[in-house]
Amino acid sequence: MGDRSARRDASALVLGLPRMHMEAGERRDFLPDVVTAADRAGAAAIVLEHGYGTGMGVPPEAYLAASPVARFAAYDEVMSSDVVAVIRCPAEPAMRAMRPGALLLTMLHYATRPRRTRLVAELGLRAISFDSVVDDLGRRQVEYLEAVGWNGVRLAFREIARVHPHFAHPSRRPLRVTCLGAGAVGAHAVRAATRYGDHDLRAELAANDVPGVEVTVADFDLTSHEDYLLGRLEMTDLLIDATQRLDPTRPVVRNPWIAALPPDAVLLDLAVDPYDFSIDPPRTKGIEGVPHGDLDRYVFAVDDAAWSELDGRVDTRERRLALSCYAWPGLEPLDCMRVYGRQIEPVLGVVLRVPVDRLDVDSTDPQERAVARAELGRWLS
């Protein structure tokens, strides 16, 4: 490490790693591996907010041991760094506290958050949106959709196990899962569902000759057929919304259709589209009526107040136990940040080496091309 710090030049940048300051259940911070990677990439200093990592039980010493240029500081100082990296986008006041010209690395979702995108530009910030870092074939380089599928499915089966009288009995029939949507999230959900979202549980039940899980996927060319969909719902124990709707103003499963499900069926919202009545026509969830959860609260019994707390224009008359979480990967924070850390290492390698103005989408370096595609200026132009 000593050799690396001796090689740093005058143009080296300071990397700030702030905490997220979201709901109490949001415990994620990057792990010390990211500090090591930033050090290796030549950061002049790595400034972490006091308390960084404590939500996951990572002690401050682990970060300090990862680099000789790492140190802890207050939030404001961290946000004044040359480069600020954080998974969930900071709130508006925090962005306003950043220095014009500084680089923000975060999940900005340019396409679906136009107001926020404009604000970042108006503040004079530079930005790389993690969700827009894609390789030459258009595949996202920073994503953990696998955790969306697995975390949601695992918790849904825990609820089914709680209410199903013969869940672990060899005499029960195979459980039937219907997954709406066959995209990336749906594919992970299917794989997880064949295993109850839990390898240990699957092994335990298989050892006792308990029949497994049959997972049926229906894409939009089937879900748009009402008769088919209602017939499918009648034989469904777990209904998963993993859709990517072209028209988010129309649900895939209208609230009255939930009545077709068996009384003990469970609804799992992996798409986590929000309700939004501030625009016309308003946006709704794929399964109409399901409450919108977060890391503090993601399981909703049929009598949970969250159903009634939704905007009165949402039809919630038909209900089943439902699960929904805005940040499914955050339920396993260590696992999640281990994955994100590995994925952002090459991004840090590029931004700490190449000035943001010189990022080149035609570079001979594929990693630089991927990062350049995610730069705010390119999106705006």
Added chain:
Amino acid sequence: MTTLGLGLPRMHKEAGERRDFLPGILRAVADLDVRVVVEHGAGSAMGYTDADYFAVGPSVTIGSNAEAFAQDVVLTLRAPDRLDVMRPGAVLVSMLHFPTRPMRVARLLEFRLDAISLDLLTDDLGERLVVDGRDVAWNGLEAAFDVLERHWPEFAEPTRPPIRVTILGAGAIGKDAVEAATKYGNLDRAGRLAHLPGVEVTTIGRNLTGSAGYMKDRFSATDVLVDATQRRIPSHPVVPNTWLAYLPEHAVVCDLVVDPYLPHESPPTVRGIEGIPQGDLDRWAFAPDDPAWDDVLHEVDRTNRRWVVSCYSWPGVHPHECMELYGGQLAPLLRALLQAGGARGLTADGEFLERALWRASLRTWVGLHTVAV
């Protein structure tokens, strides 16, 4: 430092093998101090000319197969049959499958070669970095639906019910097969048939595939049966030949696993679906009366037959798409390998690409395993 030589020889396998690395991968190393020798005719089966490779930069020359193999780093997708054409100390970068090809490992060592096995390139979390599982699924399902569309009159009937696909196995390939199946294995076909009820895809894992009663019912409601299993015991089929009789007459069996019959191994390996023939890039669709069924080992039960699609190398069915993908995946790794000066320069604690290369190198494999030479 001496300028490294990079060679791109062609594969010279079955006639249907049209793949070569595309010129694009060379652009990733064009600014390095590397001289490149591309075998004459590379890419010609996909419409490329020598000039396309030559145009990448002044470091690229066109040469013979022997000249391409004589370089310091030799890149070829499928493992070459001959290793004696390489120089001792050179690095072979290819799909080498060290774990299942001990004889190949022994020969690499015998010829004092270094090697990077493309199938062992993984990130720190074990995810493969050079892999085309998606095209295995899409190309296989495309072939299955081609057959179904050609031979099942009800396929395009507006009154038909949804087509029912059953996928055995929910591993990496099974996961991709789900999406491919919902789109008839081909987006153009999905668009053309958008007015019809679509495809209902049901996936089951090994906690159901062992239940004969369940499988009988499932097979009778299946139009396309997909084998995407990863068997723990390859000496036992997942689907005994007798179960094929439960499938409707028009059903198509789609073999994505393509395990071979290896009767003389101990224990012997049989195919996941008992009795079906194995295809390659020259031929992958087999009717129930195709003579290929009779070529299956006589001790294997092949009494019950349906249309089968099977190909040893599904990604090669659409060679350009396949090599574009591999090229994109491999480009940064190739660059890192050349920047490190070859396999000798790799370390376990380098940057993430270097770590991946180190894990996939022959010297690391040999260091971790006892290898008989």
